Amino acid sequence: MSTKSKSIETKTDFNQDERLKKVSKLRILLNRPELGALGGAILVFIFFGIVAGDTGMFSAYGVLNFLDVSANLGIIAIAAAMLMIGGEFDLSIGSMIGFAGICIAIPAIYWGWPLWMSIIFAFSMAVLVGYFNGILVVRTGLPSFIVTLAMLFILRGATLALTRLITGRTQVPGLRVLIEDDPLAWIFATDTFKWVFTWLGSMNLIALRTDGTPLATGIPPSVIWFIVLAIITTWILMKTRYGNWIFASGGDKNGANNVGVPVGRVKISLFIGTAVAATIFATIQVLDAGSADTMRGTLKELEAIAAAVVGGCLLTGGYGSAIGAAFGALIFGTVSMGIFYTDVDTDWFKVFLGAMMLIAVIFNNYIRRKVTESK
């Protein structure tokens, strides 16, 4: 192995020098960022299947319930994950949810706008907020943690102050009557696949109300949005040029810039993405509840980041997956509802959330060391 192997042939040199091992299929799978979250989700399902299997948690109604909760979180978690892969944070997601809510409610209720126009208005404001976040981070070079922390306070404060100024209160009810016949609102407010549930009900396969209609009426809009977003973002990351730019921007900003990746534009678009996702979240919830609340979305940014981290995103950027964040959200949603079905006090949910995140970070850190330092 000594002098003889160091032949003139370059090829053999590298092979011998690097002592390359055959990489097994399993090992490749282990290197996928979403693996931890997938495993976690399976464990959570097994756990609650055993502990709460006979409580109705896994009835059609129960499943839709925890899927709805997971999906809502998932919508913002996916966007947060994309941004984190791009190397930045957005702490203003939660405040954006509250802000978007009143952007829909106040024009619709107090200014007499049609609901669809208010919804478009809210999304336009989201693009503006996202753009502002992005341009500030890119131009100043300040950490996005600080810039969006400032935006967290500014947006929440403005939401409260403006709502109180215009309406004299902090909640804006009365939206439910506007949803019917609106050309846009149905996208955020319609349960789908109702016929499936009606059929299942008629076959007596799922629980019915006393009037004979099924307890679970259809797939809530959040779940459809969640699935569609998860598919689109995963496709973007894996299959498009833009996806490669997101990884590059987060992995090494200068390096990416040097080879012609428009890092600034990529990051700004990702900030717009988180603000728009927050607005999708807000629209669904506002239309579902029929009212906007200025405090809606509080702390959601941290839950979204936690789900993204559990899903395999590194806090330093350049690594992670959208589908992983989706699994992360599924874990949190399932546990938060699952605790409700068991006898455990729901206060323990936050303890679980924190512990889960800690384990995920330690695991991710280990994976990154494996990936980068196995020279």
Add this chain to the structure above:
Amino acid sequence: MSDYLVQFNNISKFFGKVIALKDVTMKLKKGEIMCLLGDNGAGKSTLIKTLAGVHRPDEGEIIVEGKKTIFDSPKDALDMGIATVYQDLALVSLMSVTRNFFMGREPMKGPPFFKTFDIEKANKIAAERMGQIGIDVRDPSQAVGTMSGGERQCLAISRAIYFGAKVLVLDEPTSALGVHQASVVLKYIVKAASQGLAVILITHNVHHAYPVGNSFTVLNRGKSLGTYEKKSISREKLLSMMAGGEELNKLEVELQEMNRKN
């Protein structure tokens, strides 16, 4: 038209009162390797950035393939075929070999508006190109972080060549490498030159430069001490011309005097 691929004539660069570069001239033909030698602070970094289009020279002219040009941006230089491989290599260690190879210049397929990153083609080209330099990338989707320093250096150079470099500017390609790895990289540089590229190899290591260089330009305190053909200068002479030489001689004399007094 001259037979030089690229000429940098009397390049000067000032930063306020500081003269970073003064009248530096370099000419390169196809297939030639010029080694730019200089100690720390000799002005190598400034010169590289001027070659790469990051800085605009305050005096002097740049002639590429007979045409006088001005680089307004690094992209300008790249478009003219002058590719700079910096010490940081512009590689993302968490990303795969393929994704790094095509970073910012991804091959696309599919109909308009639904174009996707043609990862199969990219994988194939990356593996093929790495194979040509003797690096057997069994799995082009493996992270660059798993490669050795020499392999990464070769990847960065190979990428620059694939994307149409005519002149390669290499910033200290061997400084972070062990002897064996450095020799592999140097071998690759010679091979690249033999295929018709002009290479500017920036280094402070004469032992790495001397075996591969055709000519040597020594930079000292922002000024060129001249360009020498390989046959007209010895390794020792080059070494002593770089800042160290004179000063080490002086130091020797001083030490001797100190000894005598004691």
